Amino acid sequence: MDKPYGWWLPINISTHGKPIDDLINSLHWFMLALFVGWGIYFVYCLIKFRARPGHKADSTEKHFRLPTYIEIGIAIFETILLVFVSYPIWSSVKNDMPSDSDSLRVRVVAEQFAWNIHYPGDDGIFGRTDPELIAPEDNNPIGLDREGDPNAKDDIISINNFHFPVNKPVRVDLSSKDVIHSFGIPVMRVKQDAIPGTVIPVWFEANQTGSFDIMCAQLCGVGHTRMRGEITVQSDEEFKAWLAEERTYLGLEEG
Amino acid sequence: MSSAHGEIHAHGDGHAHEEGFWRKYIFSTDHKVIGIQYGLAAMAFLLLGFGLMLLMRWQIAFPGIQIPLIGKALTQDGVLSPELYNQFGAMHGTIMVFLGVVPMAVGAFGNYMLPLQIGAQDMAFPKLNMASFWVNFVGGLIMLGSFLMPGGAPQSGWTSYPPLANIAPPSQTAWLIGMVFLITSSLLGSVNFIVTAIQLRAPGLSFFRLPFFVWTQLVTAFLLLLAFPPLEAAGVLQLMDRVAGTSFFMPSGLVVSGEILSNAGGGNPLLWQHLFWFLAHPEVYVLILPAMGIVGEIIVTNTRKPMYGYNTAVYAIIFLGFMSFIVWAHHMFMTGMGTAISSFFQATTMIISIPSVIILTIFLLTLWGASIRYTVPMLFALAFLPMFAIGGLTGLPLGLTASDIYLHDTYYVIGHFHYVVSPGTLLALMGGFYHWFPKITGKMFNQTLGKLHFWGTFIGMNGIFGPMLLVGMAGVSRRLYDASIYQAAKSVQPLNVVMTYSSWFLAAAQILFLVNLFISLRKPKTPAAENPWESTTLEWTAPTPPLPHQNFPVPPHVYRGPYEYNTTSREFAPQALQEV
Amino acid sequence: MSVVIPYVSKPHPVTGVTNAKLGIWLFLASEVMLFGALFSSLIVLRVGSTDWPVGSTILNVPLAFVNTIILITSSLTMVMAWASLKLNNLGKYKMYMGLTILLSFAFLVVKYFEYSAKIHHGLSPATSNFLGIYFTMTGLHGLHIIGGIVVNAYLWIPGAKMWHSDPERFTGRVEVAGLYWHFVDLVWIFLFPTLYLL
Numbered sequence A: 001m002d003k004p005y006g007w008w009l010p011i012n013i014s015t016h017g018k019p020i021d022d023l024i025n026s027l028h029w030f031m032l033a034l035f036v037g038w039g040i041y042f043v044y045c046l047i048k049f050r051a052r053p054g055h056k057a058d059s060t061e062k063h064f065r066l067p068t069y070i071e072i073g074i075a076i077f078e079t080i081l082l083v084f085v086s087y088p089i090w091s092s093v094k095n096d097m098p099s100d101s102d103s104l105r106v107r108v109v110a111e112q113f114a115w116n117i118h119y120p121g122d123d124g125i126f127g128r129t130d131p132e133l134i135a136p137e138d139n140n141p142i143g144l145d146r147e148g149d150p151n152a153k154d155d156i157i158s159i160n161n162f163h164f165p166v167n168k169p170v171r172v173d174l175s176s177k178d179v180i181h182s183f184g185i186p187v188m189r190v191k192q193d194a195i196p197g198t199v200i201p202v203w204f205e206a207n208q209t210g211s212f213d214i215m216c217a218q219l220c221g222v223g224h225t226r227m228r229g230e231i232t233v234q235s236d237e238e239f240k241a242w243l244a245e246e247r248t249y250l251g252l253e254e255g
Numbered sequence B: 001m002s003s004a005h006g007e008i009h010a011h012g013d014g015h016a017h018e019e020g021f022w023r024k025y026i027f028s029t030d031h032k033v034i035g036i037q038y039g040l041a042a043m044a045f046l047l048l049g050f051g052l053m054l055l056m057r058w059q060i061a062f063p064g065i066q067i068p069l070i071g072k073a074l075t076q077d078g079v080l081s082p083e084l085y086n087q088f089g090a091m092h093g094t095i096m097v098f099l100g101v102v103p104m105a106v107g108a109f110g111n112y113m114l115p116l117q118i119g120a121q122d123m124a125f126p127k128l129n130m131a132s133f134w135v136n137f138v139g140g141l142i143m144l145g146s147f148l149m150p151g152g153a154p155q156s157g158w159t160s161y162p163p164l165a166n167i168a169p170p171s172q173t174a175w176l177i178g179m180v181f182l183i184t185s186s187l188l189g190s191v192n193f194i195v196t197a198i199q200l201r202a203p204g205l206s207f208f209r210l211p212f213f214v215w216t217q218l219v220t221a222f223l224l225l226l227a228f229p230p231l232e233a234a235g236v237l238q239l240m241d242r243v244a245g246t247s248f249f250m251p252s253g254l255v256v257s258g259e260i261l262s263n264a265g266g267g268n269p270l271l272w273q274h275l276f277w278f279l280a281h282p283e284v285y286v287l288i289l290p291a292m293g294i295v296g297e298i299i300v301t302n303t304r305k306p307m308y309g310y311n312t313a314v315y316a317i318i319f320l321g322f323m324s325f326i327v328w329a330h331h332m333f334m335t336g337m338g339t340a341i342s343s344f345f346q347a348t349t350m351i352i353s354i355p356s357v358i359i360l361t362i363f364l365l366t367l368w369g370a371s372i373r374y375t376v377p378m379l380f381a382l383a384f385l386p387m388f389a390i391g392g393l394t395g396l397p398l399g400l401t402a403s404d405i406y407l408h409d410t411y412y413v414i415g416h417f418h419y420v421v422s423p424g425t426l427l428a429l430m431g432g433f434y435h436w437f438p439k440i441t442g443k444m445f446n447q448t449l450g451k452l453h454f455w456g457t458f459i460g461m462n463g464i465f466g467p468m469l470l471v472g473m474a475g476v477s478r479r480l481y482d483a484s485i486y487q488a489a490k491s492v493q494p495l496n497v498v499m500t501y502s503s504w505f506l507a508a509a510q511i512l513f514l515v516n517l518f519i520s521l522r523k524p525k526t527p528a529a530e531n532p533w534e535s536t537t538l539e540w541t542a543p544t545p546p547l548p549h550q551n552f553p554v555p556p557h558v559y560r561g562p563y564e565y566n567t568t569s570r571e572f573a574p575q576a577l578q579e580v
Numbered sequence C: 001m002s003v004v005i006p007y008v009s010k011p012h013p014v015t016g017v018t019n020a021k022l023g024i025w026l027f028l029a030s031e032v033m034l035f036g037a038l039f040s041s042l043i044v045l046r047v048g049s050t051d052w053p054v055g056s057t058i059l060n061v062p063l064a065f066v067n068t069i070i071l072i073t074s075s076l077t078m079v080m081a082w083a084s085l086k087l088n089n090l091g092k093y094k095m096y097m098g099l100t101i102l103l104s105f106a107f108l109v110v111k112y113f114e115y116s117a118k119i120h121h122g123l124s125p126a127t128s129n130f131l132g133i134y135f136t137m138t139g140l141h142g143l144h145i146i147g148g149i150v151v152n153a154y155l156w157i158p159g160a161k162m163w164h165s166d167p168e169r170f171t172g173r174v175e176v177a178g179l180y181w182h183f184v185d186l187v188w189i190f191l192f193p194t195l196y197l198l
Helices: A017-048 A066-095 A236-250 B002-014 B021-026 B031-061 B082-117 B126-148 B171-199 B212-243 B269-303 B310-326 B339-366 B376-393 B395-399 B401-407 B411-441 B447-473 B487-491 B493-522 C019-047 C061-086 C090-120 C129-156 C158-165 C167-197
Strands: A104-111 A114-119 A156-159 A161-165 A170-176 A181-185 A190-194 A200-204 A210-216 A229-234
Touching (some): A066 B401, A156 A161, A170 A181, A190 A200, B082 B212, B082 B269, B082 B411, B126 B171, B212 B310, B269 B411, B339 B376, B376 B395, B395 B411, B447 B493, C061 C090, C090 C158
Parallel strands (some): A161 A229
Antiparallel strands (some): A181 A190
16 A cells, blocks of 8 residues: 555545546646746746847737637636536535445434544434533533433444444434534545534545545634544444444443 | 835825924824835734744644754744644634734835825825724734633634534633724724725816725725625624634634533524634735735836726726625635535635736736837736735635535645735735835835745745645645645645745745845935836825825826826826826 | 815716715625625524414514614605705704604614513523524614714714815715615515515
8 A cells, every 4th residue: 555645645545536626636737837838928928028239029919819719718627627627526426325234324413522423323313412411521511311212222423433344334423513614534435514503414435445534624722733533444244343342342242 | 114114104204294203204194104004014913924924834844854954942842842833723723814914015005005096195184094003003012912821722613613612711802802993993994995996086187097906905994895794794793702702703612622501502603603704705805805906006107008998997897896795605615504505605716716806917918019128027916916916816715615525624725825825916916015115215125136036935935735636636634734644745745845945935035025125225315216117006196105194286187087098198197197 | 185085076077976976886785795694594593493483473563664764764854855955955864854853773772672672571592593583683774773873973963064164075974874774674675574574
């Protein structure tokens, strides 16, 4: 495996990230071409048309066609990127939510300054939550109603440690307890603001195992910098084993 | 600073009317004095904002290491605390945008030059102009005072997103009140600018004979006039949230550090963002348009030929101003926006890049066939072009949602907008300073120091913001007090060190500027400052410096377009020149 | 001072307006953006709310109706004041202007009774976003009324001295103040149905 991080895009371990990287890279080639093109012309002018004895500015009115064509070219290129690249990628990111049957469904509840990862457990149903029941000291930072709701009994809450299996779509329902955070996983090409009062779905699928950072991308207070989570992408068996471990740790009976 | 102030205005004494010190220098209604007041205040704020950033950059490059010299004065252990980091970050943005660049570009340059360039004696409403400065000044004092409040200065970013800003310490209330003052000031100013530019033009000065700078100021004034009120509305709503306990930006059931908030709820945090960016995107053009105007003036003067496609440039900035009102939500692509709305805002964002490219192209084509004089202001103006190009181009991947997913809220964004505002606008403002300094003071600055200042600034700024783009590309989020705990940041840490050293280099270059300023102000007045660049626009026809309260001894009449260089038998034909 | 600003009393030959008149129109454009932003916020909050009340169930419609009449009447007297100047009748101007100021105070008094009744019943801006936006918008409108009273009071007595030195400019000032006053009136005409009736 290459070094995961460098001075350009880090490795991409998501299935949807390739077109995003291609877009970023091709845009930068385009930008470079424009910049170098302008630059060559610019430097040429600076030398050729410098003031010197015997040289006089040519003030006759001119109309150059080429720049107009270049501008039209830029406009067409931008339109193509917009309509044929950006719109489809965004539409896929927003609309191609994996179905519940073949995906892992997780809730992520952001707070100052941690990521609470809420797994529905074996029944696949998230238990009810109520702000009144929030008790961080009892491993219940999101107010899960373990007493009142049978669906909540097998739910697993993990703080900052987000494990999920490789090659399986994951759907995250993202929300926040307090202020706006932003759920960013650079290697997964995922970023989504967590807005209090709303639940926003995000999906992704990893094609490679490993451990990587979750970074908060929206200023959320004095601990913004500490709001570091970690994704652990692992094989399905390892993931199941980890879930079992968590279940034991939380003192939950086998579902 | 006050001595510099006195120096600049010492010449006014000989004229007919005698005013007391207070009327003349402090509560003056003369647009030139007010312009200089704005300029000095803005310069102080720019240096302050820059100083805050120097401290933050130390922490970014050398996390947890004591700040040399002044660290102990700031905190117990001499290390910048995360609390201070967030305060400095929020205040750096607020100060630079609202108290530094805009007052400098509009308040100082606009106020001083716009009436001169249109041949007017003063602004249409001189008293309102004075009020505008003092309201701005009070707003600035409130912002400064917020540093002393319990809990420290505002710390929710210059964007002040709720709910974070709603639950922030008391100084956030001061920030909002300060903003109301600044908004009121810019409202008074923009009404004044527009009325002046429309009503007080000299006879013969039709709209399409206006210097490009006047056009940019006019469009800027419209942006300020129409874009700021929604932020004022947002400010009032956030004030109500903080002071009267309303829940406009607070949804129900928030739990902050284990406590359920007692407010009624039902509000919408994104409402603030829409109102804020409805201002703050046009604000970007408020920052860049006057800079384009200054660059246009300097480039045309020093190429000794007319501006290529002047009319097109004018239409381009009007279009730019109009479009800037309908792109705001591209700052909010990651807030859960669906495909329909984001498609609209991506499209408008791509469209707005076209007039920007046109303006850049016009400046570049003006160079063709020119006779380029490498004067100090021209160096700054020329450097603006590639810098603005980088700033504009790096906006492309941010304007498309697909690439923005990765780049949003990373250092790439910071690099992008700083390339527009810092090596872009600030270079242009510095160029404008050198361009007009002779006319304002009647003195010439030191050319060598000016050139050193240029190269130091140019290299320093690129040393800061170039690597920043790469840090963002590596995926590092912005506003992190100590990114070193993240894998992505470790790989780019050497770049952060380069950036921090560059920021010192940039600071050193500004010392050259201040030295030059003081040396030049102590020099005797010279007739060489009358029209050193052989410019055609009206301000160079006025006496040096222009007469207090009157500018021109005889109201000028305009006979020709703004940039008649080498188009007649003369090398240059001033606008007020009747016969050729 | 030798500074002479043109088009202070007489309109600009091309634009056809005085500086002040152009200025007030620009100012009102920005005011439209200010109240426009608040009305938009109201719509956003209302659409996003599940229990937004009908205004008439909480607010006192008859009182607000009286206030609407008062404000519209004050706009009329404001026009009459300006028209009196046009007809060269300073005495009538003073009567109508005085009436305008009186009506403005009447509006504020009614508003005061409305506010205190709400607070007396324990209804404050913090109670709900409906009441929050009600207090914010009517409060801001009230501040505009107070601003108008200050300007009109100045033009009524102390500022009227200008009538003798530069009647044209003074008439222009009254006209400009009138434009502002009509705007404040207009805002109320939007506020009344939006908050009280819908």
